[in-house]
Amino acid sequence: MAVSKLVLAxxxxxxxxxLLGLRVLAFSATLSAxxxxxxxxxxxxxVVGNVGNTPVKATFTAKFQHTPAFVxxxxxxxxxxxxxxxxxxxxxxxxxxxxxxFRLLSVAILDMLNVTLISAAANAAAFISEVGKNGNKHARxxxxxxxxxxxxxxxxxxxxxxxxxxxxxxxxxxxxxxxLAQPNKCSSSTAAAPSVLP
Amino acid sequence: MAKLTKRIGALVLxxxxxxxxLAALIVMVTSRERASFFAVSLEAKYTDMAAFKYFVxxxxxxxxxxxxxxxxxxxxxxxxxxxxxxxLMTMLLTSSISAALxxxxxxxxxNANAGWLPICGQVPKFCDQVTGALIAGFVALVxxxxxxxxxxxxxxxxxxxxxx
Numbered sequence: 499m500a501v502s503k504l505v506l507a508x509x510x511x512x513x514x515x516x517l518l519g520l521r522v523l524a525f526s527a528t529l530s531a532x533x534x535x536x537x538x539x540x541x542x543x544x545v546v547g548n549v550g551n552t553p554v555k556a557t558f559t560a561k562f563q564h565t566p567a568f569v570x571x572x573x574x575x576x577x578x579x580x581x582x583x584x585x586x587x588x589x590x591x592x593x594x595x596x597x598x599x600f601r602l603l604s605v606a607i608l609d610m611l612n613v614t615l616i617s618a619a620a621n622a623a624a625f626i627s628e629v630g631k632n633g634n635k636h637a638r639x640x641x642x643x644x645x646x647x648x649x650x651x652x653x654x655x656x657x658x659x660x661x662x663x664x665x666x667x668x669x670x671x672x673x674x675x676x677x678l679a680q681p682n683k684c685s686s687s688t689a690a691a692p693s694v695l696p
Numbered sequence: 697m698a699k700l701t702k703r704i705g706a707l708v709l710x711x712x713x714x715x716x717x718l719a720a721l722i723v724m725v726t727s728r729e730r731a732s733f734f735a736v737s738l739e740a741k742y743t744d745m746a747a748f749k750y751f752v753x754x755x756x757x758x759x760x761x762x763x764x765x766x767x768x769x770x771x772x773x774x775x776x777x778x779x780x781x782x783x784l785m786t787m788l789l790t791s792s793i794s795a796a797l798x799x800x801x802x803x804x805x806x807n808a809n810a811g812w813l814p815i816c817g818q819v820p821k822f823c824d825q826v827t828g829a830l831i832a833g834f835v836a837l838v839x840x841x842x843x844x845x846x847x848x849x850x851x852x853x854x855x856x857x858x859x860x
Contacts (some may be wrong), residue, residue, distance in 0.1 A: 564809040566801060567798035570794075675780070
């Protein structure tokens, strides 16, 4: 009984607005994660030694392209934000198209695929950042966050946005799957009554 | 008759996914190698990396869940819940594989810009076992995606369309 009530609640017109709002939030979260990580770059000059009395300086750059996990992070977040933008466009401007079960099924499947994609990207970047922040004494990998603090901070911000995107995409996917059970139109021109399949 | 074969197919898929997740778990846990070079003894275990620990935990959760769902009775109402839980488990699997793969890639190729040297040269057997665990985890992921599509199909089509 509770499940059918949940399903009914998921298909009312109010939930259409909720779904749209969630998609806008997820779009902005993943887009900001992609942009912040994509522009993540820090250049610093260090003293690496002394020749006599004069210090020898070398310039090091920390870019997101150095780490394949971050490249995957940027690409995946861009893809998921593009998917959300597409779904928002379909939601707003696709009202005249017939609401077939194929359309709902493809939306649900695409949402599921994008949930897995964004969770994979966020997690890979999170664990690589953990190695960069704490180092790994077993593998003798030094931490880099003490030297490139701004790079690490921006990366942390992008990660938080991506994890917010993960949670939002999971909720969106759950709503899309529950809308498969009882489809109804979400366009603003028709009435708000949910249709029950015979 | 078609329904019975479908159900048996789904059971076989879930058993295979359980087996794959369990295999990934066991192979990762038993990966341990001791190497010594330059009078320094180095032991590589899966607990050295946080990503590998997460991989083990995620695969343990997925194995236990698969095992429990194997015994779910056919007419239970929990099958609708199984769809969402399947999605959660797929997310858990992809994230664990992705994290372990990212760290293992650094271990194999190193990261010249960060000054991280590859470790696979010193502990090749450990690296091979980690690779095997990752492959098993990937197989479990593919099976879980198939299971997710199947449970979506079985929950949406027969159960709810026939309810009046």
